[in-house]
Amino acid sequence: MEKETLIEELKALIVKSLKLEDVLPSDIDPDAPLFGSGLGLDSIDALELVVALEKTYGIRIPDEDVGKEAFASLSALAGYVIKNKK
Amino acid sequence: MSDRVALVTGGTKGIGKATAHALVRKGMRVFMNYASDDKAAEEALNELNASGNLARTIKADVSDQQQVNAMIDRIVRETGRIDILVNSAGIIRDGLLMLMPDSNWHRVIEVNLNGVYYASKAVLRPMIGSRWGRIINIISPSALLGRAGQTNYSASKGGVLSFTKSLARESARFGITVNAVSPGVIATELTKEMDERVRKEFLSMIPAGRFGTPEEVAAAVLFLASDEAAYITGEYISVDGGLT
Numbered sequence: 143m144e145k146e147t148l149i150e151e152l153k154a155l156i157v158k159s160l161k162l163e164d165v166l167p168s169d170i171d172p173d174a175p176l177f178g179s180g181l182g183l184d185s186i187d188a189l190e191l192v193v194a195l196e197k198t199y200g201i202r203i204p205d206e207d208v209g210k211e212a213f214a215s216l217s218a219l220a221g222y223v224i225k226n227k228k
Numbered sequence: 229m230s231d232r233v234a235l236v237t238g239g240t241k242g243i244g245k246a247t248a249h250a251l252v253r254k255g256m257r258v259f260m261n262y263a264s265d266d267k268a269a270e271e272a273l274n275e276l277n278a279s280g281n282l283a284r285t286i287k288a289d290v291s292d293q294q295q296v297n298a299m300i301d302r303i304v305r306e307t308g309r310i311d312i313l314v315n316s317a318g319i320i321r322d323g324l325l326m327l328m329p330d331s332n333w334h335r336v337i338e339v340n341l342n343g344v345y346y347a348s349k350a351v352l353r354p355m356i357g358s359r360w361g362r363i364i365n366i367i368s369p370s371a372l373l374g375r376a377g378q379t380n381y382s383a384s385k386g387g388v389l390s391f392t393k394s395l396a397r398e399s400a401r402f403g404i405t406v407n408a409v410s411p412g413v414i415a416t417e418l419t420k421e422m423d424e425r426v427r428k429e430f431l432s433m434i435p436a437g438r439f440g441t442p443e444e445v446a447a448a449v450l451f452l453a454s455d456e457a458a459y460i461t462g463e464y465i466s467v468d469g470g471l472t
Contacts, residue, residue: 186401193356 148220156216159194160187172216188213195219200228233307234453235300237261237290237347238317240272242416243366246442247314248272250450252282259286259303261317290317290343291335300350312362312453313351315344315388322377333380340384341391348395352404361404362453365392366445367464369412369472389464396462405461407452412468415439436469 153167156176165181176191177183183191191213192203201223203209212222234251238244239260248260260276260283262269269285276283286302288295303310318340321332348363355361370378371385389408396406413419413430419439422430431437448465451457466472 186398189352189356189398190402193353196353197357 145217145220145224148223149216152216152219152223155194155198156181156191159190170216172220175215176213176219195223199223199226201226232256232311233259233303233309234312234314235259235261235286235303235310235347235351236314236316237343238263239314240265240269240285243411243414243442243445244314244316245272245276246446247316247449248283249276250443250446251312251453252276252280254450256282256312257307258283259299260284261286261288261290261299263287263289263317290315290347291338293342293346296343296346297350300347300354304354309358310351310354311358311360313347313364314449314453315347315363315365317343318366318384320378320381322381324377325379328380336380336384337387340381341387344388344391348391348406352399355399355404356402359403361399361402362457363392363395363399363404363406364449364452365389365406365408366449367392367408367410369410369466369468372410372466372472392464393462400461403458405452405458407457407460407462408464409445409448409452410464410466410468410472411440411445412466412471413439414442414445416442434469434471438469440467440469 149172153170156170157165157167160183170181177185177188188209192209196202203212212219234256236244236248236258239248240262248258251258260269260272262285273283273285286299288299290296300310319336321336323332344365351361351363365388367389368385370382371389374382392406392408399406412434445467448467452460
């Protein structure tokens with residue numbers, strides 16, 4: 143899968159799984175951090191995103207060390223999914 | 229509640245078995261975990277399945293993370309879900325601290341505290357995925373009051389109570405509640421083996437003047453597992469005849 147396509151898909155998944163009512167997928171900057179600043183998501187939101195990503199792509203985000211790398215930005219997340227997708 | 233799937237650790241004896249029975253009576257599919265006693269497990273299974281076929285036994289040592297993960301994977305693979313976890317497996321190795329063999333400290337922590345950590349961690353992904361879950365931990369008056377001869381046991385149960393409160397805060401957003409039940413002195417195999425002096429000493433401390441039954445503890449667990457208890461989390465209920 144093209145990284146650009148996956149980024150669009152991930153934007154939609156984030157908006158849907160985290161029920162971000164006021165955010166449009168196009169509002170998400172692919173290079174901004176997903177958590178903390180930016181979208182204003184907290185670490186508990188990340189749990190739900192982990193579960194949704196694991197279910198959708200068959201990947202595993204086993205712990206927060208991996209999570210930090212994967213959630214550094216949308217672009218980093220897409221890279222992680224491509225590398226680990228089953 | 230009837231399509232729900234529950235796992236009760238230490239589920240083939242005493243309080244665990246009574247809890248498994250109460251959940252089965254609500255029509256749930258219940259996995260009764262046990263560590264080693266195959267005979268007791270078979271008896272419990274026959275007893276619970278006398279009026280239906282909802283119960284299963286599942287063998288795993290809760291102090292072994294690989295076994296716990298394999299157990300929960302198997303339940304999710306077979307049923308597609310896990311809705312309720314009752315952490316009831318526990319051991320006692322009483323003794324005064326100064327003379328306590330180190331192995332008795334470590335073993336109690338491994339089973340009673342680490343076991344709760346492993347099982348709770350393993351059910352969170354499926355529970356968050358379905359946005360519904362119940363984790364109910366069996367603790368003890370020792371966690372609340374302390375008791376001479378039980379530094380290891382009270383530390384493990386006190387740890388579980390604090391764990392309960394923190395995990396409740398992490399998981400409330402997902403429709404998952406995490407609570408504890410603290411049974412007082414309950415009439416089980418353990419109390420049958422008590423000597424008469426200890427028995428009298430316990431009875432004198434219990435305002436209700438009698439030991440509790442496993443079914444009375446199970447009733448509190450069942451309530452916390454219900455939809456009606458959705459807004460209760462990070463709490464504990466004492467079922468102890470007024471002891472604490």
